[in-house]
Amino acid sequence: MTCTAGGAGELSRDAAISILERMLVMRRFEEKVFELHDTQQVVGIIHVYIGQEGTGAAVLEAAGAEDLILSTHRNHGHVVGRGADLGATFAELMGKATGLLGGRGGSFHACDPTRGMLQTSAIVGGCPSLAVGAAYGLKQRGGGGVAIGFFGDSALEEGIAYEALNIAALWKLPAILVCENNSIGVGELKGDSYPRSILASERLSRIPEMLGIHTVEIANGANAAEVFAATCNARRRCLAGDGPVFIESPIVRWPGSQFVFPKSMGATDLEVAFGGSAAGREDREWTEEHDPLIRWAAEIAAAGHATKEQIRELDANVCSRIDAGAQFAMDSPFPNPVTATQRIFA
Amino acid sequence: MSSAGKLAAPTNSTRRVTYVTAMYEAIRDTMRENANVTAIGNWIFGLHANHLMDALRDEFPGRVMEPPVAEAALVALAVGAGMAGAPTFVDLATGSFSFPAYSSIYNEAAVVHHLSNGQLSAPVTLHLMHGMRTGGGEQHSFSPQALLWNCPGLEIVIPSTPHDAKGLMRTALKSPNPTIFVDHTSLSAVEGEVPEEDYAIPFGVAEIKRPGRDLTLVATSRQVAIALAAADTLSREGVEVEVVDPRTLEPFDEATILGSVQRTGHLAVLDECTLRCGVASEIAATVAEKGFHHLRKPPLRLTRAQSPVPYSRTLEQVLLPDEQRIVEALRSLVDA
Numbered sequence: 001m002t003c004t005a006g007g008a009g010e011l012s013r014d015a016a017i018s019i020l021e022r023m024l025v026m027r028r029f030e031e032k033v034f035e036l037h038d039t040q041q042v043v044g045i046i047h048v049y050i051g052q053e054g055t056g057a058a059v060l061e062a063a064g065a066e067d068l069i070l071s072t073h074r075n076h077g078h079v080v081g082r083g084a085d086l087g088a089t090f091a092e093l094m095g096k097a098t099g100l101l102g103g104r105g106g107s108f109h110a111c112d113p114t115r116g117m118l119q120t121s122a123i124v125g126g127c128p129s130l131a132v133g134a135a136y137g138l139k140q141r142g143g144g145g146v147a148i149g150f151f152g153d154s155a156l157e158e159g160i161a162y163e164a165l166n167i168a169a170l171w172k173l174p175a176i177l178v179c180e181n182n183s184i185g186v187g188e189l190k191g192d193s194y195p196r197s198i199l200a201s202e203r204l205s206r207i208p209e210m211l212g213i214h215t216v217e218i219a220n221g222a223n224a225a226e227v228f229a230a231t232c233n234a235r236r237r238c239l240a241g242d243g244p245v246f247i248e249s250p251i252v253r254w255p256g257s258q259f260v261f262p263k264s265m266g267a268t269d270l271e272v273a274f275g276g277s278a279a280g281r282e283d284r285e286w287t288e289e290h291d292p293l294i295r296w297a298a299e300i301a302a303a304g305h306a307t308k309e310q311i312r313e314l315d316a317n318v319c320s321r322i323d324a325g326a327q328f329a330m331d332s333p334f335p336n337p338v339t340a341t342q343r344i345f346a
Numbered sequence: 347m348s349s350a351g352k353l354a355a356p357t358n359s360t361r362r363v364t365y366v367t368a369m370y371e372a373i374r375d376t377m378r379e380n381a382n383v384t385a386i387g388n389w390i391f392g393l394h395a396n397h398l399m400d401a402l403r404d405e406f407p408g409r410v411m412e413p414p415v416a417e418a419a420l421v422a423l424a425v426g427a428g429m430a431g432a433p434t435f436v437d438l439a440t441g442s443f444s445f446p447a448y449s450s451i452y453n454e455a456a457v458v459h460h461l462s463n464g465q466l467s468a469p470v471t472l473h474l475m476h477g478m479r480t481g482g483g484e485q486h487s488f489s490p491q492a493l494l495w496n497c498p499g500l501e502i503v504i505p506s507t508p509h510d511a512k513g514l515m516r517t518a519l520k521s522p523n524p525t526i527f528v529d530h531t532s533l534s535a536v537e538g539e540v541p542e543e544d545y546a547i548p549f550g551v552a553e554i555k556r557p558g559r560d561l562t563l564v565a566t567s568r569q570v571a572i573a574l575a576a577a578d579t580l581s582r583e584g585v586e587v588e589v590v591d592p593r594t595l596e597p598f599d600e601a602t603i604l605g606s607v608q609r610t611g612h613l614a615v616l617d618e619c620t621l622r623c624g625v626a627s628e629i630a631a632t633v634a635e636k637g638f639h640h641l642r643k644p645p646l647r648l649t650r651a652q653s654p655v656p657y658s659r660t661l662e663q664v665l666l667p668d669e670q671r672i673v674e675a676l677r678s679l680v681d682a
Contacts, residue, residue: 068430102463113465118429123453129419130454133426133434140384140409140432147426160449163419170414344460344499346467346522 007225008296009303015061016305017314019224022057023293024318026050026077027268029086032326033076033093033107034264041330042093046107048262049077051254052180054292056081058224059148059178059247062231065116066145068138070131073108073122074180078150084112086325087332096332103335118147125158127151128177132164135175135244146174146238153181153197156207165246169211172243176234179204180221182251192260196253208246221249222292225299252290255283270315273297274308359542365533366391368508368540370398372515373435375544377406380433383519386411386420387437390473392534417443421450424470425524429458433469435519441476441528442488455524456499467522471515477568477618478655478662479531487655487662491528491566492619495595495628501525501549502595506570508538510593513547520546530568530618550597554606558586561612561680564603564629565589569616576672585680595625603629604637612679613637614646616672621649646679648672 008016030050036042049056052074060081063069071078080089084100092099092110099105100112108122118134121127131149138145155161156179168175181204183196201207205215214237216230227249234245256265265283272278273294278287287294300306306314363371370391377383385406391398403410413420417438424434438444444451451472458468476489494500501523505511511529518525555570556577565573570591577587588606592599607613613633615626626647633645651665667675 070426101461101465104461104463109461111462113429113462119426119458119462119466121454123449126422126449126454129422129450130426130429132419133423133428134430135426136423137427137430137432137434140427141382141430147430160418160422163414163416164422166414167416167419167423171411343464345501346459346464 008299011225013305016300019057019061020296020300021314022060022081023053023296024315025080026053027293028318028322029076029080031267032322047074049074052182052251053077054222054224055180055227055249058227059231062228063148068116068118068134068147070118070127070149071120072127072151075110075120079110079112079117082115082117084115084117086321087328090326090329091332094329096329097335098332125155125160128155128161129164132168132173132175135173139173146176146235148176150178150180153179153183153204156199156204165208165211165213168244169213174238175244177246179248180251181248182253184250185252193258194260205246205248213244213246215246218249221251222290222295224296255286268293270297360539362537363508363540365508365511365536366395368512369515372512376519382432384409385435386413388412390437417447418450421447422454425454425468428468428470429466435471438472438474440486441474441490442485444474444490452497456497460499468524469522470524471518471527473527475529475531477530480659481657483657484654489619492624494526500596504528504567504595506567506591508540510547512540513545516546517549532568549594550599552590552592552599552602554588555591556589558588560586560610561676562588562590562606562610563614563616565616569618572669573616576669579673580676600632607633607637608640611640611642614648614676614679616648618650621652624649643679646675648675
């Protein structure tokens with residue numbers, strides 16, 4: 001795998017297209033989740049991944065099949081980006097028996113251990129500590145692989161994150177800690193807005209840095225090429241036994257996520273990537289300036305990796321897989337109530 | 347007497363060793379058997395058994411980890427490692443040091459198997475020392491096992507003898523589930539007969555430590571020895587107390603205890619947790635619910651008072667019933 005920074009043009013065509021496909025799956029999945037939530041087929045609190053695809057898709061593209069991925073309450077993108085079956089993922093969010101976890105986890109806990117999407121913790125600070133543990137397990141077993149933990153900036157407000165970073169540094173564990181800082185551009189808590197992180201340190205990477213952890217500050221988390229290169233380098237360090245890497249990826253928060261309950265802003269129109277206008281969209285400025293999917297589609301076209309028509313065709317293909325997955329989940333049965341208290345112990 | 351309630355027959359290789367030596371042998375044997383098992387902790391065998399720590403470190407370089415003081419992350423680390431296929435033992439030392447780790451215990455360790463619909467498990471053993479230790483004071487005298495028993499998904503082991511400690515530790519370290527291994531601080535130096543060879547004691551099997559026809563006294567951990575002493579005293583008065591040690595709280599051997607109560611018609615529970623929602627309360631409630639028709643009198647709970655533990659020994663001692671108070675309480679229970 002060639003890992004370089006600087007834009008889609010510096011990636012192989014296959015890698016660039018694969019990242020685009022992951023991003024499309026992530027985006028179209030969440031758009032469908034809004035529909036299912038509006039119709040009460042997905043219930044409870046949901047957190048969507050829209051706007052963070054540039055980071056997640058690039059990291060997952062760089063990850064190896066033997067790596068273990070861990071996430072948080074904002075996990076949908078990581079789960080489908082890792083390749084989880086779309087029908088089983090929708091079914092999980094709908095609490096169906098055919099879900100990834102038989103409906104036991106829902107939106108908060110979706111994961112797919114069969115694909116190395118090992119675990120999600122919806123407790124803030126849980127993911128970095130579990131990821132460091134997975135890295136410890138991999139290291140002790142000696143079979144290679146790295147643990148990759150995705151978490152938000154607020155995780156660093158928790159004491160357990162500091163403890164986990166300290167241990168990862170002390171024991172040189174093969175952990176890539178990806179802090180998706182999605183507080184960029186978020187104002188003060190007001191009305192029904194969603195909180196940003198509240199940290200005394202303005203540079204989050206200073207926290208792991210003071211423990212001697214190798215840190216990488218991504219300039220723009222929407223730049224998949226930059227994130228891809230950083231993750232490839234991080235994996236090389238981890239696999240060489242050089243210890244953990246902390247990647248801070250700043251992400252301008254999608255306006256739809258600035259509410260306690262995320263608010264749909266309509267389906268993404270890829271035409272914006274090819275000179276079309278986002279006029280009329282509530283998230284127009286963000287779409288034009290910061291949407292990682294729009295940005296990547298434009299870069300791929302500009303680099304000559306794919307034509308606009310090919311990108312549209314890929315998108316249509318993804319959309320039909322999403323529709324089929326959602327339909328599978330809708331057609332699936334709920335779990336048998338008698339199973340609720342089963343499988344407490346192995 | 348239940349068939350489960352018989353001590354393993356002493357073998358030629360049985361010697362008298364301390365409780366912590368028995369624990370050490372179980373950890374050592376498991377680490378010899380499974381190269382993926384590691385142990386995290388600085389004083390796993392207490393503050394006065396450094397030779398055992400040295401022996402473990404010497405035999406297993408790179409597999410006995412010296413951790414920072416970071417209980418929350420260490421428990422989560424063990425869960426992550428366990429899910430990744432590396433069973434991990436973590437020493438949390440004093441029981442109250444587990445409190446900063448409760449999110450990792452409740453939110454992470456306990457739910458792994460159920461949440462994953464059986465796809466994952468968390469083979470984690472957490473060791474902690476409970477109880478009043480003379481001068482432990484308000485923060486070093488807790489018995490968190492009742493709190494832990496309230497959380498579905500945790501196995502809880504609470505041995506009373508070196509023999510049981512070795513066999514139960516072996517089972518704990520081989521278990522695919524998160525297991526809390528709870529010792530009383532004062533048990534560390536207690537000696538007992540322990541087979542030299544490898545053996546495992548299954549979870550969920552109570553042991554009748556002393557048979558008796560008149561009263562069932564369920565006791566745990568250090569209180570088992572005190573229960574046996576009280577039973578000897580009452581025996582001289584013609585009252586025969588059956589002392590039952592559950593040995594594990596989760597899984598819990600209801601059948602042996604209910605069978606004992608069926609024979610004796612009386613139940614007392616002696617345990618060092620506090621009264622409210624304590625171990626004694628749960629056992630008494632279980633017997634009241636399922637064995638009410640066997641009981642000739644209401645069950646009796648003998649527990650630590652519902653109070654924090656002060657430092658001064660005269661204040662500390664009064665919080666737990668001593669042997670004399672236990673004898674008096676049991677005597678009044680069986681008096682017509």
